[in-house]
Amino acid sequence: xxxxxxxxxxxxxxxxxxxxxxxxxxxxxxxxxxxxxxxxxxxxxxxxxxxxxxxxxxxxxxxxxxxxxxxxxxxxxxxxxxxxxxxxxxxxxxxxxxxxxxxxxxxxxxxxxxxxxxxxxxxxxxxxxxxxxxxxxxxxxxxxxxxxxxxxxxxxxxxxxxxxxxxxxxxxxxxxxxxxxxxxxxxxxxxxxxxxxxxxxxxxxxxxxxxxxxxxxxxxxxxxxxxxxxxxxxxxxxxxxxxxxxxxxxxxxxxxxxxxxxxxxxxxxxxxxxxxxxxxxxxxxxxxxxxxxxxxxxxxxxxxxxxxxxxxxxxxxxxxxxxxxxxxxxxxxxxxxxxxxxxxxxxxxxxxxxxxxxxxxxxxxxxxxxxxxxxxxxxxxxxxxxxxxxxxxxxxxxxxxxxxxxxxxxxxxxxxxxxxxxxxxxxxxxxxxxxxxxxxxxxxxxxxxxxxxxxxxxxxxxxxxxxxxxxxxxxxxxxxxxxxxxxxxxxxxxxxxxxxxxxxxxxxxxxxxxxxxxxxxxxxxxxxxxxxxxxxxxxxxxxxxxxxxxxxxxxxxxxxxxxxxxxxxxxxxxxxxxxxxxxxxxxxxx
DNA sequence: GCCGTTTTCGGCCCGACTGTTTTCAGTCG
Numbered sequence: 001x002x003x004x005x006x007x008x009x010x011x012x013x014x015x016x017x018x019x020x021x022x023x024x025x026x027x028x029x030x031x032x033x034x035x036x037x038x039x040x041x042x043x044x045x046x047x048x049x050x051x052x053x054x055x056x057x058x059x060x061x062x063x064x065x066x067x068x069x070x071x072x073x074x075x076x077x078x079x080x081x082x083x084x085x086x087x088x089x090x091x092x093x094x095x096x097x098x099x100x101x102x103x104x105x106x107x108x109x110x111x112x113x114x115x116x117x118x119x120x121x122x123x124x125x126x127x128x129x130x131x132x133x134x135x136x137x138x139x140x141x142x143x144x145x146x147x148x149x150x151x152x153x154x155x156x157x158x159x160x161x162x163x164x165x166x167x168x169x170x171x172x173x174x175x176x177x178x179x180x181x182x183x184x185x186x187x188x189x190x191x192x193x194x195x196x197x198x199x200x201x202x203x204x205x206x207x208x209x210x211x212x213x214x215x216x217x218x219x220x221x222x223x224x225x226x227x228x229x230x231x232x233x234x235x236x237x238x239x240x241x242x243x244x245x246x247x248x249x250x251x252x253x254x255x256x257x258x259x260x261x262x263x264x265x266x267x268x269x270x271x272x273x274x275x276x277x278x279x280x281x282x283x284x285x286x287x288x289x290x291x292x293x294x295x296x297x298x299x300x301x302x303x304x305x306x307x308x309x310x311x312x313x314x315x316x317x318x319x320x321x322x323x324x325x326x327x328x329x330x331x332x333x334x335x336x337x338x339x340x341x342x343x344x345x346x347x348x349x350x351x352x353x354x355x356x357x358x359x360x361x362x363x364x365x366x367x368x369x370x371x372x373x374x375x376x377x378x379x380x381x382x383x384x385x386x387x388x389x390x391x392x393x394x395x396x397x398x399x400x401x402x403x404x405x406x407x408x409x410x411x412x413x414x415x416x417x418x419x420x421x422x423x424x425x426x427x428x429x430x431x432x433x434x435x436x437x438x439x440x441x442x443x444x445x446x447x448x449x450x451x452x453x454x455x456x457x458x459x460x461x462x463x464x465x466x467x468x469x470x471x472x473x474x475x476x477x478x479x480x481x482x483x484x485x486x487x488x489x490x491x492x493x494x495x496x497x498x499x500x501x502x503x504x505x506x507x508x509x510x511x512x513x514x515x516x517x518x519x520x521x522x523x524x525x526x527x528x529x530x531x532x533x534x535x536x537x538x539x540x541x542x543x544x545x546x547x548x549x550x551x552x553x554x555x556x557x558x559x560x561x562x563x564x565x566x567x568x569x570x571x572x573x574x575x576x577x578x579x580x581x582x583x584x585x586x587x588x589x590x
Numbered sequence: 591g592c593c594g595t596t597t598t599c600g601g602c603c604c605g606a607c608t609g610t611t612t613t614c615a616g617t618c619g
Contacts, residue, residue, distance in 0.1 A: 028602055032591035063592045101608095103617050136616095141609060188619095199619090229618090231607055236618095247619075249606095262604090267619085274603045279596090285604055 004048070008073060009041035011082050012066070017094050018085045021104045035061045038268060040070070042321070044520045045489065048074055090117035100148035101141075109134065123149075147226075151238070159242050160478060162508035162545060164190050164197035167241055171202060178217055180210035183256060187263035191317045193548035195478065195511045199245045201263045205256045218248055255287045257302035262286035268322035269315075276310055276326070318551040337551045340544055342563040345375040348420060348443055348471060348503065348531035349539075353399055354380035355388040357536040360399075360406050364415055366537050375566050377418040377441045378403060382430040384422040385447050391419075393435040400438060416440035416566070420471060425449045427460030429467070436466035441569075443503070443531075445471035450484040458486060459494040465580045468573060469501040469529050469561075472512040479509065492521050499576035501527045501561050506546030507539075518553035527561045527572065 016033035039061040040047060047070055050056045056067040069079050093107055096119060110116045113134055114125055125131050132142050159167075168186045175181050181204050185191070188201030206214055215235050219227060228245070229236040235248045251259040262270060263286070270284075277284045283292050288300025289309055299305045304314045312329035316337055319325045328334045350356030351363055358366060360378060367376050380399065381390035391399065400417045407413050418441035422430035429436070429444060436442050444467045446454060454475075461467050473491060474483035495502050502521050505512045513521060513528070521528060530546035532539050550560055557563045561572060 026591075029591045031602075035592080057592095061592075065591055101617075105616060136610070138610070144608085201619090229607060234606065236607095263619085265619095267603095271603055278603085283604080287605090 004046055004074070005040050005043055008047060008070060009037040011073070011079060012037035012040065014094055015082055015085060017097055018089050021089055021093060021097065021107065022085075023104065023108070032061075032063075033066075035268070036066045042323070042516070044516050092117070092119040092122070095119070096122065099145065099152050101144040102148060106145075109136070158196035158198050159244070160508045161190070161193060161195050161197060161511075161548070162542070163242060164200065164244075167244065168200055168202075170241070171200065171239075171246065174221060174223075175202075175204060175214070175217065178214060180206050180213055182206055182253065185260060187260060188265065191264045192266060192320060193318050193545075193552060195514065195549075199247055200239075202246060202248045203251060203256075203259055203263055204248065205251050205253055208252065211250050214250065215248075218246075249286075251287075254297070254301050256300075257304070257306055258284070258288045258300040259286050261303050261306055264317050264320065266321055269320040269326070272322045272326050273310065316551065318548060319554060321552075335554045335556050338547060338555050338557045338560050338563060340547045342557050342560070343373070343530065343543060343547065344565065345373045345377070345562050346371075346532050346534065346540060346543065347377040347418070347441065347469070347529050347562050348379045348505070349376060349534040350380055350388075350420075351378055353395070354385070354390055355535060356380070360402055360415065361409075364406055364410060367540065368410075368414070371540060375414060375416055377416040377443075379418040379420040379441070379443045381447075382419055382421040384424065384430040385420075388447075390422070390430075393432055396431070396435050397438070413566075418443060420445055421467075422447050423457055423461045425452065425457070427457040429461070429464060433466060439466075441573075442466050442468050443471045444469070446475055446484070450475060450481075453485045453487075455485075455487040455490050458491045462491070462494040462498045462500040463580065465577060467500055468576070469503050470495065471503045471531070471533075472505040472507075472510050473502055474512050474514070474517065476512055476514075477509050478511065488517050489520065492517070492524050492526055495521070495526045496524045497579070499572070499579045501529045501572070504528050504530045504546045504549050505533050506530060506542040506544070506549070507533050508542060508545060511545060511549050513549065513553075515549050515552040518549055518555065522553055522555050522559050528555065528559055529561045531562075 012033045016030045016037065019033065020030045039059060050059060051071060053067040053071055056062055056070065057064055069081065073079050096102055096107060097104065110122065114130055116122050116125055126142065126146060131137055132139060168190055172184055175184055183205035185203050186201065187203050188199065189197050190200065204214060211232060215230065218224065218235055218237060219230065223240045224237045225240050226238040228238065233250050237246050239246050249259060249263060274284045277289060281292055282298060283290050289298040289306055290296065291298060299309045307314045307329065312326065313332055313334055315325050315329050315334065325334065349363065352359050367373055381388040383390045383392040396419060403415050403417050407415055417439050419431065419439055420443045423444050423446050424430055444461045446457065458470060458473065461470060474486060474488060476483040502513055504518055518528060528550065530543060530550060532542045534540050561569060
């Protein structure tokens with residue numbers, strides 16, 4: 001995402017926090033800035049594209065005041081209101097507000113009574129007992145604040161979706177041992193398949209009388225490091241693996257759907273649904289849909305029932321973001337999202353010929369045993385990728401023969417010969433055209449010289465007639481490095497014009513394209529390929545993550561090339577052959 | 591500050607738990 005969008009989102013979030021701290025007369029202003037921060041963060045294009053102000057106010061959540069501030073920021077690099085506000089609040093306080101147990105009222109009291117301005121002074125006052133001497137600050141409250149400070153750092157670190165999925169499977173199997181557990185599910189960002197995860201939200205359906213036993217079961221789990229909250233409907237604990245907070249909520253059968261809906265979110269989606277309910281004189285909470293006047297229950301047993309009573313079709317969790325999905329659900333026009341079962345082949349993987357752990361023979365047999373695929377594409381690295389022991393032209397020729405031999409034994413054309421060819425610094429490819437012509441599928445990717453502007457480099461690769469797909473197009477590695485410099489809108493445009501596919505690389509640290517770029521690509525009619533990029537047997541499972549990205553990007557089966565038969569993929573290739581010569585000639589005229 | 595097939599003013603999502611109260615404020619999700 002554009003860094004300007006992120007900067008603005010950050011500023012609006014901070015403005016909201018400062019107004020909250022100052023106790024602004026109108027608390028809804030705080031909510032408005034929070035909402036604006038969320039909206040700006042999730043725009044697909046750089047904010048500049050939404051100007052002028054008159055056009056920008058059409059975005060839901062952006063009004064005249066905030067649009068003007070965005071314009072001010074783009075023109076001058078700062079926002080006067082924001083600069084003024086920052087001076088009114090000790091700077092450390094904005095950060096301290098993120099500590100669990102420290103809200104605006106508590107911090108204000110500390111500021112007023114003890115004159116505390118910085119984090120250091122605050123920690124000191126905690127140590128020497130001044131905080132505890134204040135009215136309303138008994139030892140437990142103080143202890144909670146100290147714990148909150150300690151946990152803040154661990155909690156700020158989000159974990160990869162893949163790790164969270166594995167962790168949640170452990171949690172679920174731990175509770176499934178109890179016969180009292182009637183239903184169990186993960187809600188929150190895991191169910192929505194966000195790329196990184198903070199907390200784990202666990203929902204369990206059980207009878208009222210069984211609640212104590214289930215809560216006790218959690219409390220006694222050896223993986224629980226600390227109990228934060230323990231009520232009779234909910235509990236929060238810190239669990240040891242990955243140092244995560246786990247929130248457990250208990251529901252009756254007739255509440256299950258409402259609870260699941262509520263704790264799946266996201267927040268904006270829920271608020272929108274509640275507004276729809278209010279218009280009809282109803283209210284939605286985590287226990288159901290109710291008529292306000294009579295208090296009569298209208299729905300709640302399943303999510304479907306709730307959406308239905310609101311005259312909507314059921315909305316898949318991955319797209320519950322208040323991005324227009326509610327409107328489409330009202331019209332019954334939701335996209336039919338691509339499913340894992342739709343995938344008919346894996347189109348990037350590596351063998352022992354380069355940096356993979358399985359031989360060609362092992363790859364074929366492993367996939368045939370565990371997956372219901374019609375084809376796989378072997379895409380070992382090309383010679384520039386020395387660390388990955390990339391192959392040269394002659395080695396690829398030898399590999400094509402080796403593949404044929406394995407296919408012959410299998411009695412079908414299961415393995416396709418491909419390559420993951422390096423895009424060199426000038427945008428040319430690392431393999432000669434004649435070997436590229438012999439391959440069934442050519443994946444092109446950047447693996448070096450990240451720091452230059454890579455837009456033209458990628459566009460040139462798209463314009464090469466032999467290139468079928470650009471792999472991990474932005475190069476980001478979650479938690480390690482951001483995308484290299486590249487104007488993805490231009491690359492998406494080039495992919496659309498040349499009939500080149502873009503990859504959704506499903507490696508847990510890549511997820512590249514991310515959902516925003518995949519959304520944009522999908523809108524521009526660019527075909528995408530979801531690949532596991534396997535280097536080892538257990539990597540094939542990652543396909544699920546790539547499908548999740550595609551679903552969050554509203555992709556249907558038709559947007560994803562490897563839901564098609566190989567014959568249809570051949571048609572895709574020949575379509576590019578018809579398009580590209582024109583494009584190259586046009587460039588030559590410039 | 592935003593928003594609008596009950597509109598340009600008067601609303602704005604809703605409940606659980608904790609710690610301190612003695613009926614509730616603050617915080618969280």
